[in-house]
Amino acid sequence: MGHDAPYLTPKAIAKRLKAKGLGKQWLYCQMCRKQCRDQNGFKCHCESEGHIRNMELFAEKGDQLIEEYSQRFEDKFMEYMRRCYRSTSVPPNVVYNQITRERNHVRMNGTRWATLSEFVEHLGQTGKCKLEETEKGLHLRFLEDPDHPETQFKEGLKRKRASGEAADIERHEREIQLQRERCLMEVGAKGEKKEKSQGLEDEEDEEKQDSVEQEKDGKDGGEEERAGPTGDVKVAFSFSKKKSSNLPPLPRPPAAATFGGSIGSSSSQKAPPFCWLSERLVVKVMAKKLKSGAYYKKKGVVKSVASEKVTGEIEMLEGHGEVIRVHQSELETVIPQIGRSVRVVNGSHAGCDAKLVSCEEDKFSVTVEISNGPHRGSIVGGLPYEDVCKLSSPS
Numbered sequence: 592m593g594h595d596a597p598y599l600t601p602k603a604i605a606k607r608l609k610a611k612g613l614g615k616q617w618l619y620c621q622m623c624r625k626q627c628r629d630q631n632g633f634k635c636h637c638e639s640e641g642h643i644r645n646m647e648l649f650a651e652k653g654d655q656l657i658e659e660y661s662q663r664f665e666d667k668f669m670e671y672m673r674r675c676y677r678s679t680s681v682p683p684n685v686v687y688n689q690i691t692r693e694r695n696h697v698r699m700n701g702t703r704w705a706t707l708s709e710f711v712e713h714l715g716q717t718g719k720c721k722l723e724e725t726e727k728g729l730h731l732r733f734l735e736d737p738d739h740p741e742t743q744f745k746e747g748l749k750r751k752r753a754s755g756e757a758a759d760i761e762r763h764e765r766e767i768q769l770q771r772e773r774c775l776m777e778v779g780a781k782g783e784k785k786e787k788s789q790g791l792e793d794e795e796d797e798e799k800q801d802s803v804e805q806e807k808d809g810k811d812g813g814e815e816e817r818a819g820p821t822g823d824v825k826v827a828f829s830f831s832k833k834k835s836s837n838l839p840p841l842p843r844p845p846a847a848a849t850f851g852g853s854i855g856s857s858s859s860q861k862a863p864p865f866c867w868l869s870e871r872l873v874v875k876v877m878a879k880k881l882k883s884g885a886y887y888k889k890k891g892v893v894k895s896v897a898s899e900k901v902t903g904e905i906e907m908l909e910g911h912g913e914v915i916r917v918h919q920s921e922l923e924t925v926i927p928q929i930g931r932s933v934r935v936v937n938g939s940h941a942g943c944d945a946k947l948v949s950c951e952e953d954k955f956s957v958t959v960e961i962s963n964g965p966h967r968g969s970i971v972g973g974l975p976y977e978d979v980c981k982l983s984s985p986s
């Protein structure tokens with residue numbers, strides 16, 4: 592290229608350096624912030640009136656000035672670390688080279704550090720960066736400074752969000768409480784009426800169920816566990832029983848009502864029974880009688896759910912992956928390790944998938960981060976073990 596030759600001549604380089612304001616460090620006067628082009632120029636500058644005045648100032652409070660320059664240099668350096676190398680390690684001279692590209696940067700010889708390595712050592716000692724010995728030499732790693740305004744701002748935001756969520760949760764709990772009380776009052780009112788008719792219906796149901804069971808037993812060789820209508824009630828009530836500890840004692844209705852509506856009741860108003868099972872849940876089988884307890888406390892994945900009967904087809908994780916049909920009252924939720932996927936199976940977030948954030952073993956509860964739906968990203972705490980269940984990865 593034609594212009595390459597003049598581009599690389601010393602004169603041309605010096606010209607460009609001048610234009611950029613950069614020159615040899617030892618020809619720079621930090622006090623006057625003046626870059627001289629050569630030794631002669633620097634000598635002339637040193638004799639200039641302005642420089643002499645500045646040097647008198649320096650003689651008076653040199654320490655203070657050096658401290659100020661040091662601080663400015665360090666701030667600049669750390670700003671680069673924060674902006675560009677927050678999450679990676681970097682050799683110190685890479686950052687230094689970036690700083691020196693700026694026209695009016697504080698020169699190293701204006702600070703209290705004689706060399707870059709001395710400065711780097713200072714960063715390590717004051718806990719601003721972590722020094723790492725690597726194959727490629729010393730590297731710096733940025734450490735978060737809790738006093739930095741940016742860090743504080745972020746912390747503030749985090750706290751705000753957390754308190755907002757706490758308020759949300761509290762409001763939600765109150766709503767649920769109100770709803771529950773209303774339900775209980777209704778149940779109390781209807782309870783007497785239903786008691787009379789219920790006896791008959793239960794018998795009918797039991798008969799039907801028996802005949803169904805006998806059929807199944809014939810096919811499956813007795814693998815099926817008995818799951819009568821009373822089973823539905825047991826599970827449906829585990830929610831209300833548990834949470835009503837701070838409420839007046841339940842006027843326990845005759846096996847009829849839940850929040851979802853009534854179950855096992857008259858055919859004229861058939862509401863679906865409360866079913867917490869759903870596909871992909873990892874559950875623990877608690878049926879002791881099933882195949883002489885062969886599946887007791889073993890885990891399996893829910894393959895499909897017959898929500899009407901509140902039973903699930905469970906593919907066992909151990910053994911030969913047998914598929915068994917179990918009523919939800921004889922299944923327990925499984926709590927996975929922190930960070931794994933779960934599904935909320937009960938309460939206001941029921942049906943939401945989430946990530947397990949923490950496990951409060953003393954309270955038998957967990958905290959999750961919702962990962963889908965309108966509440967995506969919100970942190971929900973205090974969920975009882977039975978309201979959250981491990982989710983197998985989608986196949």
Ligand SMILES: [Zn+2]
Nearest residue numbers: 620622623642
């Ligand atoms: Zn000067």
